[in-house]
Structures are given as structure tokens and as C-alpha cells.
Amino acid sequence: MMRVKLKAWTASFRYPTFQSGYQPTLPVPPPSTIQGILSAAKGETVYLSELPFLGYIFKSNGLGVDLERIYALGKPETDIVKREFLYDAELFLYLPDEWTEFFKKPRYQLLLGRSSDLATVDEIKRIKLEERESIICGTVVPVSLGIPGIVHALVVEYDYTTTPRRARLVRPFIILPYDRGRYKEKVQIPTDPELELGVYLHRWSG
Amino acid sequence: MGLDGEYMDKFNLEAKYLINPEGQTEDNPIFEWTGHPFTDAGLSALLLLSGKSRPEELAEKDVEIAVEFASKLYLMEGWSTLLARIYRNNNPILMVNPSMRKSATQEKLKESLRILFNLAQQNLQEPRSPTCQICGKRRIVSGLELRAAIHSKEKDRPKEITGDVFPLLGTGDLRNYFPHGQESGADVCACCLFLAQFIPIGSYVLHSERGKIKGILVIHAHPHELQLDLVSEIISKAKTSFLVNNARGFRQPVNFLFKKLQELSLTLEQLGNATVTAYYFLNGNRTGEQWVEVIRIPNPVLRFLTHAKREDYNGWKNIVRMGWREKPNNEKLEEYEKNRANDVYSRLLEGRSILAYFVDISERVVNAKWNLLKFYCSEVLGLEKEALDFIRRVGDRIVETLEKLEDNKLRQRVRELERAEKLYQFEAFFVNTEKLRQSLGIPEPLMTFDEFARILTSYGEDINVSWKTVKHLLLFRIYENLHDKLMKGGEEAEERGEIEFFGIEEVI
Ligand SMILES: [Zn+2]
Numbered sequence: 001m002m003r004v005k006l007k008a009w010t011a012s013f014r015y016p017t018f019q020s021g022y023q024p025t026l027p028v029p030p031p032s033t034i035q036g037i038l039s040a041a042k043g044e045t046v047y048l049s050e051l052p053f054l055g056y057i058f059k060s061n062g063l064g065v066d067l068e069r070i071y072a073l074g075k076p077e078t079d080i081v082k083r084e085f086l087y088d089a090e091l092f093l094y095l096p097d098e099w100t101e102f103f104k105k106p107r108y109q110l111l112l113g114r115s116s117d118l119a120t121v122d123e124i125k126r127i128k129l130e131e132r133e134s135i136i137c138g139t140v141v142p143v144s145l146g147i148p149g150i151v152h153a154l155v156v157e158y159d160y161t162t163t164p165r166r167a168r169l170v171r172p173f174i175i176l177p178y179d180r181g182r183y184k185e186k187v188q189i190p191t192d193p194e195l196e197l198g199v200y201l202h203r204w205s206g
Numbered sequence: 207m208g209l210d211g212e213y214m215d216k217f218n219l220e221a222k223y224l225i226n227p228e229g230q231t232e233d234n235p236i237f238e239w240t241g242h243p244f245t246d247a248g249l250s251a252l253l254l255l256s257g258k259s260r261p262e263e264l265a266e267k268d269v270e271i272a273v274e275f276a277s278k279l280y281l282m283e284g285w286s287t288l289l290a291r292i293y294r295n296n297n298p299i300l301m302v303n304p305s306m307r308k309s310a311t312q313e314k315l316k317e318s319l320r321i322l323f324n325l326a327q328q329n330l331q332e333p334r335s336p337t338c339q340i341c342g343k344r345r346i347v348s349g350l351e352l353r354a355a356i357h358s359k360e361k362d363r364p365k366e367i368t369g370d371v372f373p374l375l376g377t378g379d380l381r382n383y384f385p386h387g388q389e390s391g392a393d394v395c396a397c398c399l400f401l402a403q404f405i406p407i408g409s410y411v412l413h414s415e416r417g418k419i420k421g422i423l424v425i426h427a428h429p430h431e432l433q434l435d436l437v438s439e440i441i442s443k444a445k446t447s448f449l450v451n452n453a454r455g456f457r458q459p460v461n462f463l464f465k466k467l468q469e470l471s472l473t474l475e476q477l478g479n480a481t482v483t484a485y486y487f488l489n490g491n492r493t494g495e496q497w498v499e500v501i502r503i504p505n506p507v508l509r510f511l512t513h514a515k516r517e518d519y520n521g522w523k524n525i526v527r528m529g530w531r532e533k534p535n536n537e538k539l540e541e542y543e544k545n546r547a548n549d550v551y552s553r554l555l556e557g558r559s560i561l562a563y564f565v566d567i568s569e570r571v572v573n574a575k576w577n578l579l580k581f582y583c584s585e586v587l588g589l590e591k592e593a594l595d596f597i598r599r600v601g602d603r604i605v606e607t608l609e610k611l612e613d614n615k616l617r618q619r620v621r622e623l624e625r626a627e628k629l630y631q632f633e634a635f636f637v638n639t640e641k642l643r644q645s646l647g648i649p650e651p652l653m654t655f656d657e658f659a660r661i662l663t664s665y666g667e668d669i670n671v672s673w674k675t676v677k678h679l680l681l682f683r684i685y686e687n688l689h690d691k692l693m694k695g696g697e698e699a700e701e702r703g704e705i706e707f708f709g710i711e712e713v714i
Contacts, residue, residue: 016339017242017392019376019383020369020489020496072380073387079380079493143241143428148481148505151428153241153340162336164386167393170342172241174428174481177502179557184506184588 003127003192004093004103006037008119011060011089011112016155025084027177028058028138029091029112030154031202036111037091037119041099043107045160048204049169055094055199057138057192059178060086091119092192094199100124129190129199136187136198138178142171145200147185149174156204169204236327236397237261240341243426243485244373247408248401250433254441255407259434269323275445276404277315284450288406291419294377295491296370298356299403319403321355325396338395347396366391372402373422373489374498407444408437410453410462412486421486421499423459425466428481436466436482456544459486460501460551465543467503467511477508506586507554513581514574521574526550528563528573559587561678565685567624570692572685579682589675597676600661601683603652607643608684613694620684620692623677632673633662 013026013033031048034056038046048054063086070079089112093099103121110119140154141147156169189198238261239246249261255275256268279285280300289302296303299318301310325347335345349366368391369375375394381387394402410423427433440451456462463484472480487498514522527533529550534542542548553560564579565572576598583589608616619639626632640652653661661676685692 014383015498015500017244017372017394018374018498019392020374020498021493022497024498024500070380070382073382075379082497146479148428148479148508150483150500150502151241151426151481152243153342155339155342158385159336164384164388166336166346166385167339167342168337170337170339172239184585 001127001129002095002097002100003123003125004095004099004121005123006091006093006110006112006119007122008089008091008112008117010085010087010117011058011091011119012083012085012117013113016153021079021081023081023083025063025086025113026152026175027060027086027150028140028175029056030173031140032155032158033113034093035157037093038095038099038102039160040108040110041102041106043102047168048157048202050205052096052205053094053201053203055139055190055201057092057178057195057197057199059090059138061088063087085113085117089117089119090122092195094127094129094192094201097126127192127194130193131188132191133186134189134191134196134198135185136189136200137176138197139200140173140175141200143174145174145187147174147176147187149176151175235262235264237264237401238341238343239430240398242340242398243424243483244405245340245398245401246426246433247424247437248404249408250437251404251408251441252401254434254438255445259431272404273316273319273323276407277312277319279407279444279448280315281310281312282448285406288411288419288422288450291488291490291495292373292406292409292422294370294489299352299371318356319400322352322396322400322403325351325355326400328396336393338398339393340398341395344395344397346393347399348390351396352399365389367394367399368392369489369496371399373405374487374496376496406450408440409451410440411450412453412457412459412462413455414457419488420457421459421488423453423462424485424487425463426483426485429479432470432472432480432482435470454544458545458547459484459499460555461543461546461548463501463503464511464548464551467508468515470512472512474509474512477505477512480505480508482508501555503555504557510554510582510586513585514578517581518575518578521578524566524573525560525563528566529553529560554586559675561587561675565678565682567681570620570685571689572682576682576686579679583675583679587675594679596657597661597679598683600653600657601680602687603650604639604680605684605687607639607646607648607652609688609691610646610648611642613691616688616691620681620688623681623684626677629662629673632677636661 013029014023015026018024034054035046035048063084066083066085068081068083070081072079091112103124106121110121111117112119136147143151151172152175153170153172155167156171158165159168187198190201191198237249237252239249252264252268252272253259253261255272256264258264258268280289286302286307289297289300293300293302298306299322301307301315338344338346347367366378366389367375368378372392372394375392376383378391384391405424408424412420412423414420425436427436443449443451453462456465467482482503484501485498486501488495490496526548529548530542530546550560550563564574580594583594584591608619611619622638623635626635636652636658643652662673
């Protein structure tokens with residue numbers, strides 16, 4: 001297994017149906033954002049449901065609110081929206097080995113949200129997860145895991161064969177913000193020994 | 207298995223699963239918890255209106271009754287203003303717009319809702335269409351389909367699925383946030399849209415002092431029993447008096463949430479894996495009227511509240527009082543509770559420490575019992591039990607030393623600790639206390655060198671757990687044991703006055 005570490009000054013992950021004047025950010029990216037990142041790295045649409053496994057951990061160092069002027073599509077008017085963004089972001093992706101080449105030379109720019117949330121590849125390394133009791137946070141897990149967090153329906157992957165893109169797989173998740181001081185519950189889970197955190201490996205295939 | 211078969215299998219899309227008069231099949235009910243706060247709020251309303259607790263139990267007649275009720279309710283005074291804040295002015299299903307209102311009747315509303323519900327059922331039968339981004343199960347409904355279903359004039363009917371029919375989806379005018387600026391709006395199915403029409407019956411409404419709607423509070427909780435528990439009050443109000451639930455006159459959503467949470471009669475075990483998130487929003491017609499605030503109650507905070515209520519309710523109430531800039535007396539408490547933001551609450555929500563509020567430095571008194579402090583430290587701050595016991599032992603030795611002093615000297619020493627804002631001042635307090643022990647001839651030292659080092663360096667990487675944490679724990683122990691001695695004589699009153707400890711920026 002390999003781990004890719006991405007870094008970005010800012011990141012923002014919109015709640016799927018909050019599209020109004022104020023846009024809060026989810027504390028961690030939804031799976032569909034990971035789909036976007038993997039697709040950009042590889043240069044073609046990637047479907048998470050076709051990967052044998054995928055894990056991710058997202059950290060950030062704070063939250064801010066940006067004021068944006070928006071040019072309304074197809075109209076001369078502009079509008080102002082407030083958008084929350086996360087500051088000083090790091091995303092760790094746990095992927096099969098063959099992903100090394102795509103992240104060594106990503107085909108398109110990698111984004112943690114919008115085009116202004118540009119990310120760089122900070123490190124690619126092989127990693128061996130260790131099975132043990134660990135805290136799990138900074139990610140999303142299935143509701144069935146029963147860990148307390150924020151419950152929310154999220155798109156796992158979009159179908160990009162149609163225009164506009166459409167949701168292909170949607171699931172309710174528990175969103176666990178990165179906040180290790182807050183979590184006490186430990187679960188038996190593959191663990192990244194460097195981060196001292198559990199990595200939930202999603203398997204949407206089959 | 208061919209592609210169709212696979213698809214059918216994946217989503218259990220078989221005709222036999224359609225809702226029937228007796229009820230839904232358990233395998234694939236038409237209504238399910240989606241994990242979306244708004245559709246889940248609508249579902250809560252449906253369930254509570256029919257006195258059921260699981261979506262699978264909902265039968266067609268329950269839907270019928272709910273439709274009947276909602277269509278009557280929404281035409282009543284007070285509700286139309288609310289509808290315009292939840293759906294903007296142009297919800298044609300519920301005929302919100304004043305021009306539609308004129309011709310609105312219960313029959314018309316009922317029929318729109320019914321047709322929408324029929325659409326929701328039919329949607330199961332067409333597996334090839336795009337999927338709803340909320341439930342991920344059903345095909346999406348188009349604005350055109352909606353047009354055929356509703357009673358308003360042609361010009362008022364929607365062309366797309368926007369904030370007019372589902373809160374916060376944005377306006378049709380600003381399509382930037384729909385993928386590819388989609389003309390048809392958001393990808394939502396008829397079932398999720400149907401549930402969304404019941405949000406007003408599943409929400410608390412907060413008003414301003416002048417009686418204007420300030421915001422709508424949707425509480426989203428897991429497990430589902432907890433969800434129903436937290437909103438049941440809304441439904442009973444609507445059922446008995448046909449009134450909007452005004453959150454008991456609270457103007458502060460966070461205070462109201464804490465009030466509700468304190469009333470829960472759950473055990474710590476039941477709360478172990480519980481989740482509560484609230485969405486406070488407005489979806490009005492003007493720019494600036496569309497916003498949402500996500501209020502997340504961390505699980506350790508939930509458990510702390512439950513524990514506090516059971517074990518030391520008075521202590522907890524004292525702590526909360528410290529969270530207002532001026533501490534309210536009993537008469538003012540309710541007014542403060544309803545109208546003024548509280549620092550203890552916001553700290554708990556933001557993961558900042560409330561340790562300083564366990565003591566009242568101006569009165570040199572503890573606000574709660576040691577056991578509540580202990581629970582808070584270990585469950586919320588994440589302080590190790592051993593560390594806590596160790597600090598407690600040190601505190602007891604300090605008490606043992608200081609109580610031998612005459613009152614004046616005692617107060618002076620404690621003041622030294624209270625005023626320690628820099629690490630060297632904190633160190634000096636220990637060195638002085640150690641000297642004191644020697645001069646008083648107490649055989650045991652206050653602590654070993656290793657223990658001294660341990661107390662001065664932080665416990666773990668968390669900023670909450672530093673020497674300032676230790677300082678507050680020690681003060682707690684001292685006030686707990688020496689309060690009477692410390693408060694004897696008035697000669698210090700003015701001296702104390704010069705220390706402004708209340709509402710201090712850096713509490714820990
Ligand atoms: Zn749906």
C-alpha cells in the first residue's frame with residue numbers, strides 16, 4: 001500500500017445541497033472530492049467503486065470565511081457569497097501501489113475543493129498499516145460503524161459520462177473531523193503508525 | 207446477471223416493493239432515513255404525526271393523514287411567513303407566494319402533495335434515470351414533472367428544482383453551483399422532495415424580539431430514537447394548537463439546544479455513540495437572507511451534560527452562570543438563558559476548555575463538586591486519570607501546608623497562585639510552598655523533582671492540557687478546602703477588586 005500526502009494552503013468542501021449565500025465547508029472532504037483528485041492525477045475519470053480499497057485522513061489548522069464575488073452564469077450580474085474555507089490543509093491518501101506513478105506526475109492540477117484550493121504532492125511513500133486499537137478521525141466512515149460524528153448523506157462518486165455529471169453512488173456517512181483530543185473511543189483498525197491514527201479502508205467495489 | 211439485473215439488484219428496484227395500503231415491505235420501504243438533515247426532519251414529522259417510530263411502519267393512510275394535516279396547517283396564520291423563510295416566496299407546491307395564496311385552498315395543497323407522493327412511488331419503477339443526490343436510491347424529478355403536479359398558474363410553476371421547493375438549494379437565477387450550471391436545478395427525487403415539504407412541521411422557529419423570524423432550527427440526531435425525542439415537542443404543539451413551535455421563546459439557538467439536551471433522559475451508555483448536529487438557517491428571498499450555521503455538539507459534551515445533570519446539577523448551573531459577563535441572579539436567569547449568548551456553551555462547542563469556570567476566583571469558591579470536574583477533565587479534555595489523581599494529591603499537600611498559616615498569610619499565598627500568569631510565577635509558587643513546608647517542619651516534601659518537572663510541562667500535545675490546567679485544578683482543590691479561611695475578614699475586598707478575572711480572554 002502507498003500513502004500520498006497532499007498539501008494546500010486552503011481547502012473547501014461544500015455541503016452537497018447548501019448552495020446559498022453562505023457556504024459552510026464540511027470539515028473533511030466527501031468521497032466525491034477524492035474521486036476528483038484521483039481522476040485529476042490519472043487524467044481520466046476514476047470510479048471509487050472500482051478501487052479495491054481507499055482510505056484517507058484530512059487535517060487542517062483552522063477555518064476562515066472568504067467573501068467572493070460571483071459572476072452569475074449566463075448573466076451580466078454579479079453576486080456576493082460568503083464561503084468557509086479550511087486553512088493549512090493536509091490530505092493523506094491510502095491507495096494501491098500502482099497509484100505512485102500517477103501522483104509522481106499528475107496529469108491535471110490537484111484541488112482540495114475549488115480551483116483556488118490548489119494542492120501539491122508533498123510526499124509519496126510505501127506504508128504498512130498495523131492492525132491495532134486506534135482513534136479514528138479526519139475522515140468519513142459508514143454509519144454502521146456506530147462512531148459518533150456528524151451524520152450526512154454524501155456522494156461517493158459521480159457519473160461523468162453524462163453532462164451534467166450525476167450522482168452514481170450516494171451513502172449516509174459519519175463525518176469525523178480531525179480533532180484527536182476529542183476522540184477517546186478506540187477501535188480495532190488498520191493504523192498508520194506515523195500518524196497514530198486508524199485508517200478506515202473503504203471498499204465500494206462489489 | 208445483466209446490467210439491468212445488476213442495477214435492479216443494487217437498488218432493490220422491484221415493483222413489488224411499492225408502498226401498499228397495509229404498509230411497506232420491510233425490505234425496501236419507500237421512506238428511509240437518508241442522513242440528510244432536511245429530509246430526515248420531514249420524515250420525523252411524518253413519523254411523529256402518525257405516532258410511529260420506524261419509517262418502514264408508515265402506511266399509505268399515514269401519509270394521507272399527514273398530507274391532510276399539513277395542507278390545513280400551512281394555510282393558517284403565521285405559517286405562510288414561515289414557509290417563505292424556509293422555501294423562499296415561490297414554492298408552488300405549498301402555494302407560498304402571495305399571488306398564489308389568494309387562490310390557495312386546502313384541497314389544492316392536498317392535491318399537490320398527493321401528486322408529489324404519487325410521483326415518489328412511480329419513481330421507483332424507472333431505474334435507468336439519474337439518481338437523487340440525497341437518498342441515492344430514486345430517479346430525480348424534473349421541474350417539468352413538477353409543473354404538471356401543481357395548482358398554480360403556468361407562470362408561477364417551477365422550471366427547475368431550487369431553493370423554492372427545497373431549502374438552501376439556491377435560486378434558479380444563480381445556477382453556478384449546479385453542475386454545469388444545470389437548467390433543471392438540483393438532482394433530487396420526488397420522495398426527498400415530498401419529505402422536504404414537511405420540514406416546517408419538524409423544525410423549531412426562533413424569533414427576534416420584535417417577533418420576526420430570526421432563523422429555523424433543524425435538529426439532526428442519531429440514533430433515530432434520539433432524533434424523534436428531540437423534535438417530538440414541535441409536533442405536539444402543531445397538533446394541539448396549530449402553532450409554529452417558537453422554541454419556547456428562545457432567541458439563542460445554542461442555548462435552546464443545551465436546554466433540550468439537558469432534558470434528555472438518556473443514560474451515558476445510550477449517549478455513548480449518539481450524535482447531535484443542528485442546522486440553523488434562513489432561506490429567504492433577498493441576498494443576505496440565505497445562510498446556514500452548522501452547530502455540532504461533540505459527543506463527549508453530550509455525555510458531560512448527561513453526567514452533570516445526574517450527578518451535580520447545581521454545580522453545572524453555577525458553571526453556566528459564569529458564562530455570562532454579568533452573573534445573573536435567579537430572577538434574571540431565564541431572561542439570560544433565552545436571550546444572551548453564553549461563553550460556557552460556545553467553548554464546549556468549539557472544543558475550548560471551560561475549566562476556569564469551575565471556580566469563581568472573585569468569591570474563592572468552587573462551583574461544582576470534584577467529581578464533576580474529574581469527569582469533565584477525563585471525558586472532555588482527555589486528561590489521563592493518573593495525571594488527575596496526581597494533581598489532586600499535590601493539591602492536598604498544598605492545602606495541608608497552607609492551612610497551617612494564619613489567615614492573612616494564607617490569603618497572600620493563594621493570591622500568588624491566582625495571579626500566576628507566567629510560568630516562572632507558577633514555579634515560584636511551588637518553590638515558596640516548599641520552603642514553607644520546611645520552615646513549618648512538615649516532614650514530607652511537597653513533591654519530588656520529577657513530579658515538579660511533570661507538573662510544569664504539559665500533559666500531552668493538547669493545548670488544553672498545560673500548566674494552566676494544573677493551576678486551575680489546584681485552585682479548585684484549595685478553594686474546596688480553604689474557602690472559609692480565605693473569605694474571612696473583609697480587609698482584602700478592595701485588593702481582590704483589582705483583579706479582573708471575569709470573562710478573561712485566556713482562561714486556561
Ligand atoms: Zn431522494
